[in-house]
Amino acid sequence: MNARKYIEKEQKAMQKLMNFRLPRKFMYYGLTIAALSIIMMFVRAFLLEGDTLMLKEVLKKTLLVGMLIMSLSEDKEEDELTIKLRMQSYAWAFVIGVIYALIMPYVEYGVSNAVNSGGEAYKDLGDFQVLLFMLMIQLMFYHTLKRYR
């Protein structure tokens, strides 16, 4: 295999990867997983007793997985405009997510110390908070852009 053919093969593989989408029905699977995770989070917080820290961590992960499945699933009418809108929503989610991760710790620290003197110590955001925020922004932007197309 010469270099040109190798590059073309790589380009095709990359294109296939970029165009990857889960079938439409996965939107409902994702929605169900995310909804169940949120419900279980409330159940854990208000009804379950004892050490449920492990369950909390698992539910955080399943919520992210559910939202990722929703984000990756195909639209009912998938065409080049919806693909463009999805790309725009990912770009905005990335930019807003970075700004959120940079600013939010200072906001939390400032508010906490303004409300009660000697409030919380400064701490960075956790991965769950940033990823959840980015996925929420992506889904929200995509569906809003789609509504106004």
Add this chain to the structure above:
Amino acid sequence: MENTIHVERAILKLTQDELAKKIGVSRQTINSIEANRYVPSTVLALKLAEVFGKSVNEFFSLSDDD
């Protein structure tokens, strides 16, 4: 970019939905193209040309700000 797709569509007595089905996109995409909110790809422009039986530059033209 400006276009006269709605005129071409009227000549063929096609609704936005019918045209959308012919070229495999959603009705909203045709609406966005007609309203100049979205510039279609070359593939989609050629599909439109095939439906209208005309060349692409007969119904797409550059505007002053392009």
